Amino acid sequence: MLPLQGRKYNAANMNRQVFWERTVREYEKRTPKSRAHFQEATKYQVRGGSHNLRLFEPYPFYDVECRGSRVRDLDGNEYVDFWQGHYANILGHNPPEIQKVLLAELEKGQGLHTGFPNSIQVELARLLCELTGAERIRFSTSGSLVTLYAVMLSRGFTGRNLSLKISGGWHGAQPYLLKGITAYRDGLLQRESAGLHPSCPDEIVTTRFNDPDDLERVFKEYGDRLACFILEPFIGEGGFLFLDPRYLRRTRELTSQYGVVLVLDEIISGFRFHAGPLSTLYGVKPDLWALGKIVGGGMPFTALAGKAEILELCNPNAGARRVRFEGGTFSAHPSALIAGTAIVRYLAEHAAEIYPKINRLGERIRTEVPPIFARHGINSVCTGHPNGAAPGSSMGMIQFPKPGRTIERPEDNWNSEVCDPEMREKIVRLALVARGFHTVHGFGSISAAHTDADVDSFLNGVEDVAKMMAEC
Numbered sequence: 001m002l003p004l005q006g007r008k009y010n011a012a013n014m015n016r017q018v019f020w021e022r023t024v025r026e027y028e029k030r031t032p033k034s035r036a037h038f039q040e041a042t043k044y045q046v047r048g049g050s051h052n053l054r055l056f057e058p059y060p061f062y063d064v065e066c067r068g069s070r071v072r073d074l075d076g077n078e079y080v081d082f083w084q085g086h087y088a089n090i091l092g093h094n095p096p097e098i099q100k101v102l103l104a105e106l107e108k109g110q111g112l113h114t115g116f117p118n119s120i121q122v123e124l125a126r127l128l129c130e131l132t133g134a135e136r137i138r139f140s141t142s143g144s145l146v147t148l149y150a151v152m153l154s155r156g157f158t159g160r161n162l163s164l165k166i167s168g169g170w171h172g173a174q175p176y177l178l179k180g181i182t183a184y185r186d187g188l189l190q191r192e193s194a195g196l197h198p199s200c201p202d203e204i205v206t207t208r209f210n211d212p213d214d215l216e217r218v219f220k221e222y223g224d225r226l227a228c229f230i231l232e233p234f235i236g237e238g239g240f241l242f243l244d245p246r247y248l249r250r251t252r253e254l255t256s257q258y259g260v261v262l263v264l265d266e267i268i269s270g271f272r273f274h275a276g277p278l279s280t281l282y283g284v285k286p287d288l289w290a291l292g293k294i295v296g297g298g299m300p301f302t303a304l305a306g307k308a309e310i311l312e313l314c315n316p317n318a319g320a321r322r323v324r325f326e327g328g329t330f331s332a333h334p335s336a337l338i339a340g341t342a343i344v345r346y347l348a349e350h351a352a353e354i355y356p357k358i359n360r361l362g363e364r365i366r367t368e369v370p371p372i373f374a375r376h377g378i379n380s381v382c383t384g385h386p387n388g389a390a391p392g393s394s395m396g397m398i399q400f401p402k403p404g405r406t407i408e409r410p411e412d413n414w415n416s417e418v419c420d421p422e423m424r425e426k427i428v429r430l431a432l433v434a435r436g437f438h439t440v441h442g443f444g445s446i447s448a449a450h451t452d453a454d455v456d457s458f459l460n461g462v463e464d465v466a467k468m469m470a471e472c
Contacts, residue, residue, distance in 0.1 A: 014378075019472040020427055024058055026434040033074040034061040053086075053440060056429060066093035068449035071438060079436050080454045082444035087236075087268055087395070088293035090354070091343070092449025098297045101342040102335060111335045120337040127344050131276045132289055134305035138314055138325060139332040143267040144172025146290045146304040147230065149325040151176040153288070154228035154261035156323045157310050162222055164229040164260070167206045168238030168410020171230060171265050171290075180206040181237060184414040209235060209409045210244050215251065223258035230290075233278045234269040237441075238410030240384040240397040245282050252284050261310065267292040267302065271344070272445075273359075273390045275351040282389050294347075297339030300330070358446040359392025364455050365443060366396045372462050376470035382443070383407055398442040400424060428465060435461040 028035060038059035041048035047055045054060055061073040069092055071081045084092065091097060105111045110120070125137050140146050151163050151174075163176055167188035171177040175196050180188040191201040205222050208214040219226075229251065233243045255262040264286040269278035271294040279286060288306035295301065304311070304325075312318060314325040347354065366382035373380040384396040399407050400420040412418040424442040432439050437458050 014469050014472045016423070016427060016472070019431075019469060022468070022472070023427070023431045023434055027430055028058070030077055030434060031059075031061050031073065031075050035059055037062050037074060056433075057426060058430075061433070068092040068095075069447060069451070069454050077436065079433070079438045080450075080458060081438045082446070082450075082458075083438055083440045084445055084447050085298065086293060087272070087445040088296065089298060090272065090294050090347070090358070090445075090447055092447040094298070095449070097346050098339050098342050102338055105334075105338050111338060113330060113333055115329075118332070118334055118337070120334055120341070121332045124337050124341040124344065127341065127348075128291065128295065128303060128305060131344070131348065132280070132291075132305055133285060134289060135308040136311040137303050137305040138311060138327065139337075140302045140304065140327055141300045141330050141333070141336075142172065143265075143290065143292045143302055144174045145328065146267075146292065146302045147171040147263075147265060148174040148176060149304055149323070150230065150261075150263045150288050150290055151228060152323045153304075153310050153313055153325065154263065156313050156321045157261060158227045158259060160225055160227040161203050162205055162225045162227060163203060164205045164207060164218060164222070164226050166209050166231045166235065166238070166410070168209060168413065169230070169232055169235060169265070170237035175200050177204060177230065179204040182414050184411070184416070188411055188414065208411070209238065209241065210247050211409075212247055212250055215247070215254065219254045219258060223254070223260065226258065226260045228261040228263050228288075229255055230263040230265055232265045232267075232269065233282065234272070234390075234395070235410060236268045239399070239407055239413035240395050240441075241407075241409070242385075242387040242390065242393075243282075244387065245389045248279070248282050248284050252286075255287075261288060262286040263288045263290065265290045271295055271347055272395070273386075273393065274355055275344075275348045278390060281391075295340055295344055296336055297341075297343035299333065299336035299339040301333070301336035301340050354448050355392065355394075358394035358448060358450070359386075361446045361450055361452070361455050362394035362396055363392065364452075365446070365458070366393075368459055369396075369398055369443075369462055372459065373466045373469075376466040378466055378469055379403060381407060384443075394446040396443040396445075398424060398428065398439075400428075431465045431468070432461055435464060437461045 038048045049055045063071050063073055065072040069080055071079045128137055165177055167180040170181050178193045179191050179201050181192045183190045183192050207218045235241050264279050266277045266289055270291045292302035313321055313323045369382055370380045381399050382396050384393050386393040400423045405418045
């Protein structure tokens with residue numbers, strides 16, 4: 001091993017196989033019951049579970065109790081969790097503010113599925129319309145479904161077939177948008193799933209994140225054939241990057257000019273940065289919003305909100321342009337409505353306490369992690385910094401760029417010539433888990449349940465991981 005003074009600041013210099021094997025041994029020593037459970041689970045479930053992001057190598061730990069910022073597994077290990085239910089649990093795991101409301105309603109005989117239009121949903125519908133400025137709203141159960149319906153509604157409304165998305169944008173496992181997400185080969189342009197109709201990839205057009213010149217080119221070439229442009233104002237899978245306000249404003253101008261439905265996917269960003277959609281901080285109003293995660297209060301809940309003239313195509317009276325957005329059996333599930341109403345109202349009433357705190361802790365992570373790695377000869381950066389439109393950010397992603405490279409676009413996030421996705425997604429993740437810290441995509445999110453002590457302990461864990469990396 002070279003002395004630190006002679007090493008470049010590059011994670012690639014370490015012997016990653018030695019580091020990985022050492023980390024696996026540490027993890028296996030801590031988690032024998034989870035390992036046994038995993039081996040049994042793989043007899044019946046694909047990879048031992050039901051969501052690939054939760055199933056990391058060599059096997060995941062299995063939780064038995066989740067409260068606040070902490071998770072306890074089958075072996076009795078405790079973890080500080082920054083995944084927080086796919087970033088959904090902004091108050092932490094199983095917050096009493098939600099639990100007590102759910103329990104009270106269950107005791108009244110309300111909360112389980114009934115199949116009736118129940119009177120609970122109008123309160124949440126009114127709240128979300130007031131906080132977003134939407135004219136109509138329809139509820140569903142997953143982000144994949146509401147983005148699917150957003151595309152269908154856009155196609156029905158415009159009579160066009162092409163959908164435009166950002167390269168690196170993830171909008172769920174639905175056929176109309178499964179292109180240009182993480183598969184990097186000369187850019188993020190590839191179809192990302194087998195089983196699609198042959199026409200699907202050809203009906204998806206991609207453009208580069210925060211690239212106004214490419215945006216102008218795409219609209220000039222395809223504008224009169226586009227049904228919708230769907231994008232995230234804060235891109236998740238693509239690297240935790242904020243849209244430039246000028247880019248989003250130009251997007252609104254171009255979509256209006258060409259008669260294209262503007263869909264903002266705020267499944268992650270809605271109610272994450274303030275008590276409403278992130279786009280309202282940009283001063284931009286889309287035609288449709290896809291909302292989810294936080295607004296479900298920990299229950300399976302999503303919503304598509306926006307213009308009445310588009311959403312009314314769900315109405316059976318819409319005639320030939322009717323879109324069969326029926327919602328699904330468990331849409332507007334009573335428990336989801338109860339939890340969703342509780343969390344949305346709570347965030348609106350306590351915004352001045354919650355958002356400054358989580359933003360401050362997020363800033364600590366983003367600014368204090370890179371110097372720790374640098375002290376051990378490893379180059380790292382954190383993405384997720386606010387760009388001026390948002391007052392702060394509670395999100396962060398630890399990245400390992402190659403010397404002299406920066407992470408500015410999703411193409412950089414998944415290009416192994418620019419950064420080290422394996423180090424971010426796999427190796428450091430397991431090393432942190434072995435030290436009692438659960439992260440996904442290089443870190444994750446801060447919840448209101450996290451404390452400065454949690455952040456202090458995490459930074460100590462990062463120090464230990466960096467030291468071990470330097471030794472390999």
